[in-house]
Amino acid sequence: MVNWKLILSIAKTHLLTKVKQTSIAALGVTFGIGAYITLVCFMTGLNTMLDNLILNQTPHIHIYNEIKPSKTQPIDLYDELQNSLNIVHSVKPKITQKKIHNALPIMDYLTNNENVMAVLPQIETQIFYIAGSIEIGGNITGIDPIAEATHFNLNNNIIEGSAEDLNVTDNSIILGVGIADRMSLKVGDRVQLSPLDGGLFPLKIVGIFQSGIADIDAIQSFTNIKTIQQILGKPKNYITDINVKLTDIKNAPEMAKQIEKQFDLRAIDIQTANAQFETGTTIRNLITYAVSITLLIVAGFGIYNILNMLIYEKMNDIAILKATGFSGRDVKLIFMSQAMIIGFLGGVLGLLIGLGLTSFIGTLPFNTEALPTIETYPINLNPLFFVIGFSFAMISTFLAGYLPSKRAEKIDPVKIIRGQ
Numbered sequence: 001m002v003n004w005k006l007i008l009s010i011a012k013t014h015l016l017t018k019v020k021q022t023s024i025a026a027l028g029v030t031f032g033i034g035a036y037i038t039l040v041c042f043m044t045g046l047n048t049m050l051d052n053l054i055l056n057q058t059p060h061i062h063i064y065n066e067i068k069p070s071k072t073q074p075i076d077l078y079d080e081l082q083n084s085l086n087i088v089h090s091v092k093p094k095i096t097q098k099k100i101h102n103a104l105p106i107m108d109y110l111t112n113n114e115n116v117m118a119v120l121p122q123i124e125t126q127i128f129y130i131a132g133s134i135e136i137g138g139n140i141t142g143i144d145p146i147a148e149a150t151h152f153n154l155n156n157n158i159i160e161g162s163a164e165d166l167n168v169t170d171n172s173i174i175l176g177v178g179i180a181d182r183m184s185l186k187v188g189d190r191v192q193l194s195p196l197d198g199g200l201f202p203l204k205i206v207g208i209f210q211s212g213i214a215d216i217d218a219i220q221s222f223t224n225i226k227t228i229q230q231i232l233g234k235p236k237n238y239i240t241d242i243n244v245k246l247t248d249i250k251n252a253p254e255m256a257k258q259i260e261k262q263f264d265l266r267a268i269d270i271q272t273a274n275a276q277f278e279t280g281t282t283i284r285n286l287i288t289y290a291v292s293i294t295l296l297i298v299a300g301f302g303i304y305n306i307l308n309m310l311i312y313e314k315m316n317d318i319a320i321l322k323a324t325g326f327s328g329r330d331v332k333l334i335f336m337s338q339a340m341i342i343g344f345l346g347g348v349l350g351l352l353i354g355l356g357l358t359s360f361i362g363t364l365p366f367n368t369e370a371l372p373t374i375e376t377y378p379i380n381l382n383p384l385f386f387v388i389g390f391s392f393a394m395i396s397t398f399l400a401g402y403l404p405s406k407r408a409e410k411i412d413p414v415k416i417i418r419g420q
Helices: 004-017 019-055 103-111 145-152 163-168 177-182 225-232 249-263 275-313 315-323 328-361 383-409 413-419
Strands: 061-064 116-131 134-143 158-161 172-176 190-195 201-209 220-224 241-246 266-269
Touching (some): 004 019, 019 275, 019 383, 061 249, 103 116, 103 241, 116 145, 116 225, 134 145, 134 225, 145 163, 145 241, 163 172, 163 201, 172 177, 172 190, 177 201, 190 225, 201 220, 201 225, 220 225, 249 266, 275 383
Parallel strands (some): 134 220, 172 201
Antiparallel strands (some): 061 266, 116 134, 116 241, 158 201, 172 220, 190 201
16 A cells, blocks of 8 residues: 655655755746746637637628629520530620619518528618718718627727717718728718719718728728618618628528528628638637647656656665665655646646736737727637646646656666665
């Protein structure tokens, strides 16, 4: 039966007699775990922030009427040429309307689907912004402000005003920061809009938004659906786009295909629309975890080297222990205990240092024009990271101590004493 009290007492004595080496070994674990926690919490927090900027503002499925060339050309209607090779040059897109036919019944149908969280209508059109003698071309999107704020975090990009102001104020507009700067406009001013078919419509500015993409902020604005329908002179069922948010984003590709087949409309799922972004996220995550694991492995090698040297220096002690009746297994447990104590102390200190550093980083100001609503650096204090870090500290110290302790178990005390 193992006398753990005696074994731990001897292990403690060995560690305290070599405080410098013990401290170095523990610090190797501490800084390895601390660096791992800091890096993985910061990098995953940054990746989560970037993902949310895209995923929270992008519909899971975007439905619209695609303008494309007709698959059937007039020459294909001649029966005499059915078995011939017909080549048509300079094919033009067929005349079609941007409006989605039967948009309201389609929205009702999608709303009743158990996989659908929200269905939001939109109207997109090109217009001219006019303020005094200044005239700038751009885009305006008619939206349901409250629904957009609820499901796609519209308020996160509004730096002045809010989506609620757009909802309660008649003939109002939220202007892109680029347009506002170029036309010297601010909240409370009025800007005149002219659609492509002519006419002037004055709208009150109730908000300024900034997406972080200068090219978009220089042309884009938002108003409510009722206002844009009045500007375009269209009826209440005039809808050009439908955005769908699902309960499970994984269902988006399959459902998009079903919508295209069922309604003869173009449906783009979020994975297809953001394929390049997802590739970048995957690569960033791989780099983060690769560097983190490398830090932990380096810490493990440091422990191994120190324990290996400690055993060589303790040859006399090992010989005496065996000569006084300790078995090879007892000697192995003594050195394994030392490794686990070092791993435990270093792991706990590493977690505290990692928590302190990540908390400090989370308080640092993060000022950038591209992300005006984010005030501090993003961090992700996922408890799983701390569990993984501490577990690796214990596992790495166990493995680092096992091989040297195995060697100590096989030492012949007679050879050591004779060598003296």
